[in-house]
Amino acid sequence: MLLPIRKTVKYDELGLVFKNGRFIKLVGEGKHWLFDFQNVLRVDVLNQRDPWIRSTELDQLSKSELLEDKAVFVDLKDNERAFVWVDGRLDSVLGPGLYGLWNQLRKVEIERFDANDLKLVRKDLVSVLKNLSALQLFEVVEVPEGKVGVLFVDGAYRETLPAGKHAFWKNVAKVKIQLVEKREQVLDVSGQDIMTRDKVTLRLNAVLAYRVVDERKSVEASQDASQALYRETQLALRSEVGVRDLDTLLSGKEDLAQNAKEYVAKVANDFGLEVVSLGVRDVILPGDMKNLMNQVIEAQKASEANVIKRREETAAMRSQLNTAKLMESNPVLMRLRELEVLESVSKTANLQVVLGEKGLAESLTKLI
Numbered sequence: 001m002l003l004p005i006r007k008t009v010k011y012d013e014l015g016l017v018f019k020n021g022r023f024i025k026l027v028g029e030g031k032h033w034l035f036d037f038q039n040v041l042r043v044d045v046l047n048q049r050d051p052w053i054r055s056t057e058l059d060q061l062s063k064s065e066l067l068e069d070k071a072v073f074v075d076l077k078d079n080e081r082a083f084v085w086v087d088g089r090l091d092s093v094l095g096p097g098l099y100g101l102w103n104q105l106r107k108v109e110i111e112r113f114d115a116n117d118l119k120l121v122r123k124d125l126v127s128v129l130k131n132l133s134a135l136q137l138f139e140v141v142e143v144p145e146g147k148v149g150v151l152f153v154d155g156a157y158r159e160t161l162p163a164g165k166h167a168f169w170k171n172v173a174k175v176k177i178q179l180v181e182k183r184e185q186v187l188d189v190s191g192q193d194i195m196t197r198d199k200v201t202l203r204l205n206a207v208l209a210y211r212v213v214d215e216r217k218s219v220e221a222s223q224d225a226s227q228a229l230y231r232e233t234q235l236a237l238r239s240e241v242g243v244r245d246l247d248t249l250l251s252g253k254e255d256l257a258q259n260a261k262e263y264v265a266k267v268a269n270d271f272g273l274e275v276v277s278l279g280v281r282d283v284i285l286p287g288d289m290k291n292l293m294n295q296v297i298e299a300q301k302a303s304e305a306n307v308i309k310r311r312e313e314t315a316a317m318r319s320q321l322n323t324a325k326l327m328e329s330n331p332v333l334m335r336l337r338e339l340e341v342l343e344s345v346s347k348t349a350n351l352q353v354v355l356g357e358k359g360l361a362e363s364l365t366k367l368i
Contacts, residue, residue, distance in 0.1 A: 005034040018042040023060045053100035074099045083111040093134040115169040138167040149177040180215045198245040203284040209276040217272030225271040232267045236260040253280040
């Protein structure tokens with residue numbers, strides 16, 4: 001003999017009655033007796049404090065009018081996504097599928113999205129991304145400070161992203177983001193062996209400063225814009241050195257750098273770049289040429305020193321000549337000069353005066 005089914009439903013629960021697998025009625029709080037003579041009834045008691053309706057018969061429940069004021073159902077298509085807010089807090093992020101939630105004991109809100117929009121733009125994005133279910137449905141990209149992200153969707157340019165976090169719905173389109181540095185950058189163009197017009201081989205090191213002014217062009221025009229700029233700078237320097245002889249190059253490095261910069265700046269514009277400065281850092285000569293240059297410089301300095309020495313000697317002789325002419329025309333000055341010489345001689349500690357002939361003694365006496 002089959003006994004009746006006894007079910008006790010608490011105040012925060014609901015009883016779902018199924019007959020032959022078909023949902024037929026809803027029972028609320030209390031004790032319930034169900035007579036099942038044919039063994040075709042089933043009663044599922046669900047707790048409404050858990051907002052999620054966890055039932056294998058969700059498709060039936062969503063179509064039943066019995067639950068219209070007690071539950072909310074969400075049927076998301078392939079291109080749809082949704083946020084589920086429970087009591088004002090984000091509970092879950094939903095992908096395609098059918099979902100049901102009790103809304104009598106808890107405040108439930110559904111926020112739908114079209115995933116074809118791809119990018120999620122919200123003020124509370126950082127908070128949303130802390131939800132574990134969000135991480136399963138979003139591809140998150142963080143653009144560092146000082147950089148921007150060039151976004152391509154299915155191979156086509158979409159937009160340029162500023163620094164910060166950005167979230168994109170997964171499994172909608174192929175998303176590719178290339179980071180581009182916006183701050184000034186420096187390229188060391190070094191180790192380049194170049195021959196001058198007078199057949200001297202030297203090594204040239206230069207420094208190029210540049211920045212990106214068109215992010216999209218910088219990633220579309222070249223696979224690596226900085227390497228392209230490096231190559232063009234090498235070619236420009238090689239071209240400028242090749243039309244100069246060594247002396248002209250060494251005395252006019254600034255002119256060489258300026259001409260090379262003007263050429264590189266035109267090419268850089270095609271890559272979305274702006275050249276800030278270009279300077280020649282080092283000109284390295286081969287060993288034998290370096291020794292030869294040192295000898296030339298040494299000879300030049302010796303010649304300059306010799307000229308200065310002769311100029312000083314000439315000036316000294318001219319001064320002595322002028323002094324002699326002045327004394328010749330003025331006997332008093334000559335006498336004073338004689339006394340100065342005698343005074344200087346008399347200061348010597350071991351002064352010995354030897355008087356020879358009478359004429360010398362008389363002359364000295366007269367002088368004193």
